Structure formats: C-alpha cells, structure tokens
Amino acid sequence: MENNHSAGQAAIPPFGEREECRGFRMTLPSLEIMQANIGRRCNLACKHCHVEARPDRVETMGKDVMAACLDVFERRRFKTLDITGGAPEMNPHFRWFAENAAERGFHTLVRTNLVILNEEGYRDLPEFYAQSGVELVASLPYYTEKDTDRQRGTGVFAACVSVLRELNALGYGKAAGPTLNLVYNPGGAFLPPNQEALTTEYRKKLSELYGLSFNNLYALTNNPIGRFGKFLERSGNMTGYMTRLTAAFNPAAVENMMCRNQISVDFDGAIYDCDFNLALGLAANIPHNIRDLGDAELTEREIVFGNHCYACTAGAGSSCGGTTA
Ligand code: SF4
Ligand code: SF4
Numbered sequence: 001m002e003n004n005h006s007a008g009q010a011a012i013p014p015f016g017e018r019e020e021c022r023g024f025r026m027t028l029p030s031l032e033i034m035q036a037n038i039g040r041r042c043n044l045a046c047k048h049c050h051v052e053a054r055p056d057r058v059e060t061m062g063k064d065v066m067a068a069c070l071d072v073f074e075r076r077r078f079k080t081l082d083i084t085g086g087a088p089e090m091n092p093h094f095r096w097f098a099e100n101a102a103e104r105g106f107h108t109l110v111r112t113n114l115v116i117l118n119e120e121g122y123r124d125l126p127e128f129y130a131q132s133g134v135e136l137v138a139s140l141p142y143y144t145e146k147d148t149d150r151q152r153g154t155g156v157f158a159a160c161v162s163v164l165r166e167l168n169a170l171g172y173g174k175a176a177g178p179t180l181n182l183v184y185n186p187g188g189a190f191l192p193p194n195q196e197a198l199t200t201e202y203r204k205k206l207s208e209l210y211g212l213s214f215n216n217l218y219a220l221t222n223n224p225i226g227r228f229g230k231f232l233e234r235s236g237n238m239t240g241y242m243t244r245l246t247a248a249f250n251p252a253a254v255e256n257m258m259c260r261n262q263i264s265v266d267f268d269g270a271i272y273d274c275d276f277n278l279a280l281g282l283a284a285n286i287p288h289n290i291r292d293l294g295d296a297e298l299t300e301r302e303i304v305f306g307n308h309c310y311a312c313t314a315g316a317g318s319s320c321g322g323t324t325a
Helices: 063-075 094-103 125-132 145-152 156-169 195-210 226-234 238-247 275-280 307-313
Strands: 033-037 080-084 107-112 135-139 180-184 216-219 262-265
Touching (some): 063 094, 080 094, 125 156, 145 156
Parallel strands (some): 033 080, 080 107
16 A cells, blocks of 8 residues: 655655565564554654644543553563653653553553653653663754754753753663663754764763763654654755655665554554554554454554655664664
8 A cells, every 4th residue: 555645756656666665565463562652742842753743732642542552462462562752751641551561561662852851740750760660762863952952942952961861870771770772863854874873973972071871872764744844845855855765765674664563553542554654644454443453453464655654764774763774
C-alpha cells in the first residue's frame, strides 16, 4: 500500500514500489516493540516536531486505552514498551501507566525532552524513573546552547544540562546504572552526520564542559512531515530535501526499518505502523482499535508506505533507536 503526501514529491519514485523494498513490505510475524503515543501536549513546541506537539494540545490517552496496551503487550509477548508523546509526562495517567508496566516486569522506555523534568509538578520524576528502572531516551539536539535553543526554544539547553546532571547523580548514564540514551537530530534540511563519530564528539564535549555522561547517542533523520514538513514547504526546501533523501536511499537500511518490528498506538487506541504514519493519520492494516484487538490480528501485515519513508532509509538509516544500516 502506498500513500504519498507532501508536495514536491511528484518526481520521486514511490517508496513502496521500489524493487529494493518489495521483499520487506510485510512486518515480522512476531513484533517486539509497542510504542504508545500517550498525548500531543508538550511544554515545548520544537521546530522539527513531526506530531506538532505544543502546550495547548489536548489529545490525551485515557486509562482504558493504557490498560488495553498493557494487556495486549503481555498477551502478545512484546519486549519493549516505548512511551512517547508530546511530553508523555504531561498525561495525568502517565505515572499509573509506567508504574503498572514496571510492576508487570515490562522493559519500559520513556522519550523525554528533559526540560519537563525541571518544571513545577514534575520534579519528582527523575527519582521515580530511577526507582522504576525506566530507560530514558532524551532529546538533546546538540551539545551547544546556541544550536539547541535555536531548535527548541530559549533556555532549553541550560535546563537539559541541569536535568542531565541530576539523572547522572541518580546513576543514569553510568556503566551499572539505568540507561540514558540521547537523541540528536539535524537543525535543518540536511542528513545527520555519522552516528559513531557524533557519539564520540558528544561524549567528549559533554564530559569536558559539563561533566555529563550517557550510554548511547541516536542520530535521527528529520522526517519531512508535521512542523518540519511545513517549514520545508514554507522555505521552498521540500523538493530539495526529498531529492536529498531519495539520492541517499540505502537498500541495506530497508530490512531494519522500525515498522517491521512494532506497532504504534495513538492516544485514542488507533493503531499505526510507526509514529510518522500516526502523525499523518495513515492507519495500519489492522481492523481494530487496541481496545478490541483479537489475538489473531497482530500477525504479519502489509506496512503502509509513503515517500516520507525515505527518511528512514537515507544514509545509515534512521529509527527511534538510531541508525539501522
Ligand atoms: S519534538 Fe518532542 S519535545 Fe519538541 S515539541 Fe515535539 S514532542 Fe515536544
Ligand atoms: S516512516 Fe519509516 S517506520 Fe514508518 S512506515 Fe515508513 S519506513 Fe516504516
């Protein structure tokens, strides 16, 4: 199935019809990752945000959908619960969800923008995370204040450094402590640099300048949708960016596209192949909401591709867990 959305894609070969993609149109028979997008509300409004989260968004996952996620996770033997948003911490049932997942022994990771952990009402969360053993995947677009604040807003970098110090003091990012992974994404219409080299650079700079440590760095490619897509259209860069992504198509990245091994559940329980398809409203080929899902309905399925998928296969590939090729 193919869905092509953005303007500027007319000359781009349809992603799903590429010879190299044909053998990988289906998911794996048994999925390992359940990503739950528990709301669009966020304390930030970043320039590259593909779900266009901001402080006044109201979409919020209720406890009934969360409970259904936990049940399906257990029944279908998923391996990782990946909680995202918006700022997932701003969902009023977030603690309940994360606590229940931890009590049931699920490997749980939370995607955090860090800044929220510095705000009134959320200051207890670093301790809560450390006690629950939650893995953290934290956005830090760059190791300099100027570049980070340009992308995410004034004061973001300083808040991130302060929270990272606190997380390090709780054991996060140390060899024996809970895992703290950082996420880099480009500040414009270009591909990320080499993940390994960037990791070395981040490690050196963050350690030297701020005494910070972390476990891994994921270098992600910006997907040309949502707020970033609108920026590309506005600035006349969409065609150039899509051409760049297409020219950098790497057949070796196709096999490990994250959609082959996961489902993404939206705040209302609707199911998607990934968070990008969720943002675009491209529902997965699964007939039911997570609340009414039959056991037979999570077997191998055809993935819904579009030309935004070129962002996942450009260069070294890109997924929520970093490069794929
Ligand atoms: S990119 Fe993340 S932190 Fe920034 S607005 Fe979107 S959800 Fe919030
Ligand atoms: S955007 Fe990426 S993860 Fe989503 S369906 Fe396309 S290739 Fe798969």
